Amino acid sequence: MKACVVVFPASNCDRDVAVSLEHATGIAPEMVWHGDGSLPDCDLIVLPGGFSYGDYLRCGAMAAHSPIMRDVVARAKRGTAVLGICNGFQILTETGLLPGVLMRNASLKFICKDVHLRVERNDTPFTNAYDKNAVIRIPVAHHDGNYYTDEGTLNRLEGENLVAMRYCGQDGYVTNDNNPNGAARNIAGIYNEQRTVLGLMPHPERLAEEALGGTDGAPMFASLVEALS
Amino acid sequence: MKALIKITLKNGVLDPQGKAIEQALSGLGFSGVDNVRQGKLIELELSQTDAGKARAELEDMCKSLLANTVIEDYEIELEDA
Numbered sequence: 001m002k003a004c005v006v007v008f009p010a011s012n013c014d015r016d017v018a019v020s021l022e023h024a025t026g027i028a029p030e031m032v033w034h035g036d037g038s039l040p041d042c043d044l045i046v047l048p049g050g051f052s053y054g055d056y057l058r059c060g061a062m063a064a065h066s067p068i069m070r071d072v073v074a075r076a077k078r079g080t081a082v083l084g085i086c087n088g089f090q091i092l093t094e095t096g097l098l099p100g101v102l103m104r105n106a107s108l109k110f111i112c113k114d115v116h117l118r119v120e121r122n123d124t125p126f127t128n129a130y131d132k133n134a135v136i137r138i139p140v141a142h143h144d145g146n147y148y149t150d151e152g153t154l155n156r157l158e159g160e161n162l163v164a165m166r167y168c169g170q171d172g173y174v175t176n177d178n179n180p181n182g183a184a185r186n187i188a189g190i191y192n193e194q195r196t197v198l199g200l201m202p203h204p205e206r207l208a209e210e211a212l213g214g215t216d217g218a219p220m221f222a223s224l225v226e227a228l229s
Numbered sequence: 230m231k232a233l234i235k236i237t238l239k240n241g242v243l244d245p246q247g248k249a250i251e252q253a254l255s256g257l258g259f260s261g262v263d264n265v266r267q268g269k270l271i272e273l274e275l276s277q278t279d280a281g282k283a284r285a286e287l288e289d290m291c292k293s294l295l296a297n298t299v300i301e302d303y304e305i306e307l308e309d310a
Contacts, residue, residue, distance in 0.1 A: 058297055065294060094297070101299045108245050148242065148300060182243075 001228040003029035003044040006072065008063045013049030013085065017205040021046070024221035025229075034066040043228040044081045045072055047088030049141070049203060059102060059144045060090030069095060081125050081228060082197045083220075086142055089189070089199030098190055098199045099157070100149030105142070106182025112141040114214075115180055115202060117165040117188050118172050124195045125227035126164070129219035135172040136216035138207045140180060140188075145201040147183035147190075154184055164189035164198055230275055231308040232287055234295055237268035242300045271295055280307055 003021045007014045014031065021029045021044075030040050034052075039045065053062035063069070069091075076082045076097050084092040092098040105111055119127050119134045130136065149157075157163055166186040168174045174186045181201075189200025204217030238244050244266050251265035277283040287305045296303040 057294070061294065061297070093299075099299075101297055103243075103300065104245055106243070106245050108249055150299075182245075 001025050001044060001225050002027070002040075002042040003046060003224075004032050004039050004042040005029050005046045005048055006032050006034060006039075006068055007048070008034040008050065008052035008066060008087075008091075010052050010054055011048050011050035011087070013087075013203065013205060016203075017046055017048050017085065020205040020208040020217070020221050023209065024218070024225050032068060034063065034068050036068050038071045039068065039075065042080070044083065044224055045075060047072070047082065047084040047091050049086030049088060052087055052091065055144075058090075058094070060087060060092075060094040063087070063091045064094035073097060076192075076197050079194065079196055081224065083126065083224070084197075084199040085203055085205065086140075086145075086201055089201055090144065092197065092199040097197050098192060099153050100147055100184075100190070102142075102144050102201065103146040103148045103182075104144050105146050105180070110141075110143040111145070111180050112139065113180070114139045114207070115188075116168050116170050116172075116178065117202060118168040118174060119165055120163050121161055124164070124191065124198070125224055126191075126198045126220055127223055128226055129223040133172065135168060135170065136219075137170075137214060138202045138204050138217045140202045141206075142181070142201055145181040145183065147181075147187045147201075149184065157187075157190055158185070160193065162191045162193065162195070163187055164191050165200060165202070230278065230280070230283060232273050232275055232283065233306040233308065234271040234273070234287065234291060235268060235304040235306070236271065236291075236296045236301050237304075238266055239300055239302050268301075283307060
């Protein structure tokens with residue numbers, strides 16, 4: 001699997017995710033600057049976490065119009081897998097590759113803590129190494145992760161099984177108490193219709209090896225290697 | 230000509246920042262304040278002198294970048310037009 005990580009001004013999880021990808025594939029991913037006009041040939045494009053362009057205007061709004069994003073959108077439309085983590089998820093919604101928007105957390109607080117997530121399906125390139133409905137623990141670190149879209153779109157996401165992960169308790173139950181940011185229907189991540197694009201607020205790369213205190217994020221990278229190699 | 234673009238959250242979209250401002254105002258002793266909503270005001274100068282064309286261009290800017298129409302409404306105001 002050949003992976004590219006797009007680096008924007010003020011990306012700050014680009015190198016973390018590069019380490020996770022290299023551990024999973026044995027090959028260092030290609031780091032691509034946002035100002036470049038096109039991506040090298042690759043099987044996976046990662047939009048990493050961070051605060052691209054200082055979150056000016058709206059989180060991800062400026063990055064969504066970076067020169068490189070034209071090629072990212074074109075490749076995504078041709079079926080190349082795209083993983084957007086945290087700010088990457090915000091950028092994906094701003095480009096329109098994923099519906100909805102990530103609003104300010106309902107508590108108004110920046111939240112940095114481990115959360116439990118229920119993996120809603122395990123038949124996608126991103127989750128095939130997880131059990132169906134597996135409960136995993138990885139961290140969130142964001143100020144704007146409150147997923148919002150209109151009821152019609154929420155119903156369509158549910159109806160087409162495009163919700164990738166939901167905030168839940170350790171036991172897997174999805175309740176308001178386990179919703180860290182006010183996200184509609186506890187949504188932590190969603191797929192596009194083809195399930196080739198995933199946006200999620202939590203950070204699998206931050207708990208992907210024992211030395212970091214947990215490995216629940218690692219199967220996401222293993223899944224991608226399995227699906228895309 | 231100069232343009233002012235007012236961007237506000239759509240009705241029904243929760244505005245936690247507005248709520249926090251409302252609470253702060255009440256904490257300062259201002260009573261009778263309700264429904265505080267926070268938005269953005271963007272000011273810009275256009276070289277375009279035709280008001281109709283300017284408005285069309287601004288609509289385009291709002292839809293493609295300045296506002297996120299999933300959650301925001303925008304209002305365009307032209308000065309010296």
